Amino acid sequence: MIERHEFDSGLRLLTEPMPAVRSVSLGAWLTSGSRHEGSDRAGIAHFVEHMLFKGTTSRSAEAIAQEIDSIGGQLDAFTAKEYAGYYVKVLDEHLPRAVDLLSDLLLNPAFEDEEIRREQSVVLEEIKMVEDTPDDLVHEVFTASFWPGHPLGRPILGTAESVGAIDAAALRRYFAGAYTAGNLIVSAAGSVDAAEMRDLVGTAFAPLAEGGEPPGSREPSVDAGIELRDKDLEQAHLCLGTRGYPQSHEDRYATYVLNTVLGGSMSSRLFQNIREKRGLAYAVSSGLTAYRDAGVLTVYVGCDGAAVAEVVELVVKELRGLRRTAVPDDELQRAKDHLKGSCVLGLESTSSRMSQLAQCEMYFGRQVPLSETLAGIDRVTTGDVQRVAADLFRNGALAATAVGPVSGASLSPARLDLG
Numbered sequence: 001m002i003e004r005h006e007f008d009s010g011l012r013l014l015t016e017p018m019p020a021v022r023s024v025s026l027g028a029w030l031t032s033g034s035r036h037e038g039s040d041r042a043g044i045a046h047f048v049e050h051m052l053f054k055g056t057t058s059r060s061a062e063a064i065a066q067e068i069d070s071i072g073g074q075l076d077a078f079t080a081k082e083y084a085g086y087y088v089k090v091l092d093e094h095l096p097r098a099v100d101l102l103s104d105l106l107l108n109p110a111f112e113d114e115e116i117r118r119e120q121s122v123v124l125e126e127i128k129m130v131e132d133t134p135d136d137l138v139h140e141v142f143t144a145s146f147w148p149g150h151p152l153g154r155p156i157l158g159t160a161e162s163v164g165a166i167d168a169a170a171l172r173r174y175f176a177g178a179y180t181a182g183n184l185i186v187s188a189a190g191s192v193d194a195a196e197m198r199d200l201v202g203t204a205f206a207p208l209a210e211g212g213e214p215p216g217s218r219e220p221s222v223d224a225g226i227e228l229r230d231k232d233l234e235q236a237h238l239c240l241g242t243r244g245y246p247q248s249h250e251d252r253y254a255t256y257v258l259n260t261v262l263g264g265s266m267s268s269r270l271f272q273n274i275r276e277k278r279g280l281a282y283a284v285s286s287g288l289t290a291y292r293d294a295g296v297l298t299v300y301v302g303c304d305g306a307a308v309a310e311v312v313e314l315v316v317k318e319l320r321g322l323r324r325t326a327v328p329d330d331e332l333q334r335a336k337d338h339l340k341g342s343c344v345l346g347l348e349s350t351s352s353r354m355s356q357l358a359q360c361e362m363y364f365g366r367q368v369p370l371s372e373t374l375a376g377i378d379r380v381t382t383g384d385v386q387r388v389a390a391d392l393f394r395n396g397a398l399a400a401t402a403v404g405p406v407s408g409a410s411l412s413p414a415r416l417d418l419g
Helices: 044-051 061-070 092-107 113-131 134-146 160-164 168-178 194-204 252-262 269-276 305-324 329-346 350-364 370-378 382-392
Strands: 003-006 012-017 023-030 074-079 084-091 184-190 226-230 236-243 281-290 295-303 399-404
Touching: 003 194, 012 194, 012 350, 023 092, 023 350, 044 074, 044 084, 044 113, 044 168, 061 074, 061 092, 084 092, 084 350, 092 194, 113 134, 113 160, 113 168, 134 226, 134 236, 134 295, 134 399, 184 350, 236 305, 252 269, 252 281, 252 295, 252 305, 252 329, 252 370, 252 382, 269 281, 269 295, 269 305, 295 305, 305 382, 305 399, 329 370, 329 382
Parallel strands: 012 184, 226 399
Antiparallel strands: 003 012, 023 084, 023 184, 074 084, 236 295, 236 399, 281 295
């Protein structure tokens, strides 16, 4: 049974015991991410994440690494557009040490000048790595073009210029404003007792500054344009996309099914028609990204530069088909079964359960039972899928980005016409 507890400070704790396991996954989730940065401080949320591992007032970076290794645990973190996550996985007997370590990272960062300069070099290499990873780069370029001038369109890592300008004073200002009790959720799943967690977290996080709300943010406007970046690569990397739905939209389940039919599985239309039947690509898929107030549905394909026009034509054909013709009952059921299986299997680990606890709290303000999710998928009809396709795949709604040997690619609004 999941237990939710809110401390007087505003810190929230979610605990889900899983008696059949010996491990505990523990996470601290900041309900603020890169979209809440100012444009002059792009990348600072991600940089803070890096710096929290570079030492606290009582532990060096090496001591942090040695401590987690000494208990056979796993410690990691990430920054996203709307939140950041810090998580540790340990045997249940080491839970008190895990809580102590995680709280120290989040409450007492050192932000030493020498470590800042060293980590700037690390993050600059991370930025270069994206530039050299074309399947990542094409999504970055697409997002910047799709949501121009909006924080959701900016890269989480920031730019070389913005990262180079970060100093200790800027880090401390950002940290003091964002890392407060009201902006943090602690979640734990596995071999854990809810009462013990309340005691451990209540004590360890007691010094956390009270209050705090995520900064306000405006809804992005979409620009369904075409962006070509010629780059010396062996493949052309394509990203085509349309507006999607926010996290809590009432049609989210229909969109999940639509995406699965389109390109979310090996039996999907795009995978079968572009890879299996024509051999035009190795990697082809569609995906959904959802935020509080916006979303995007994207199609990614890596193909030969000479095949770009044909691949785009095939993608557009599938989008038109989903608008115009109802999905057959057997294909609909196959997509539903795939989705339900993925949901159930995805929640069998303590780490995924811990993440689910926090994300439900962030986006829904409550825990969404697996039974509710499965029932929502089951309720989707062929009419729902076609209605959502008609809404999302409107003429003029499709944006496209290509990276690679694409200087001669013929990509025009007419090719993206969804009719």
